[in-house]
Amino acid sequence: MSPVLVKYILMAAVRDRLLWGIVAMSILVVCLSVFSGSVAIVEQGQFILSYMAGGLRIIALLGLSLFTVFFVRRSFDSRDIEFLLTRPISRFRFVVSHVVAFSLLTFCAGIFISAIVGGLSVFYGTTSSVLLWSFGITFELMIVANTAFFFAMVLGSPVSAGMATFGFYILARLMGQLLAIMHHIPQPDTLSDYVMNGLAYGAGAISIVIPRLDLLAQTSWLIYGGGVLSDWLFTLAQGGAFLALITTAAWIDLRRRQF
Secondary structure (H helix, E strand, O other): OOHHHHHHHHHHHHHOOHHHHHHHHHHHHHHHHHHHHOOOOOOHHHHHHHHHHHHHHHHHHHHHHHHHHHHHHHHHHOOHHHHHHOOOOOHHHHHHHHHHHHHHHHHHHHHHHHHHHHHHHHHHOOOOOHHHHHHHHHHHHHHHHHHHHHHHHHOOOHHHHHHHHHHHHHHHHHHHHHHHHHOOOOOOOOHHHHHHHHHHHHHHHHOOOOOOHHHOOOHHHHHHOOOOHHHHHHHHHHHHHHHHHHHHHHHHHHHHOOO
């Protein structure tokens, strides 16, 4: 890892006012959540909390993903990456430095979101699993931001890289439902049944490498609690394994490039 390169990326985030943008949009989400929850007849606090958690999640994911994609593609277009690779830094250290920098940004965003949600949880008296939710949302942001880094390295267009990142996130969030549907498909008798079985096997193969983001930062933890030690361990293991996978894939792609 190169501390200088990490500092350079963090300074770029400050220059682009990434965190300030997340703060401004988060304030808007909080106001909308409180306003919308005020019309609920029962469980106003729970409604506000769940609506706010989902809104803050999407705002942070959009901000971090867009910054990552456009920063990497801008570095390619301005030939900053070619210049940096002429310095005494290996391509592996180059990739790891980016992963560390983007992870630090997601950590800062996760702390900010967790502070908002935690404060309102204390206000409404539902603090049983706030720490677990905060731990999960930080890893979720970390996974998506570094996936955006991988797609931005592989794909030549920021639009295609951004769309690929959002598609990955949607698929990862829906993976639990897809696997549930796969286990309830009957034995094939017709052509459509065989097609559905083929799609089910495809979903099963994809689930090997796609993380289960639906199991991270579950909103039900904020309302009903229920987090146990296995949830902490699963979040840590899944986040660490996928970050190692995405870092290796980005490094392999960079090694194959000729500058």
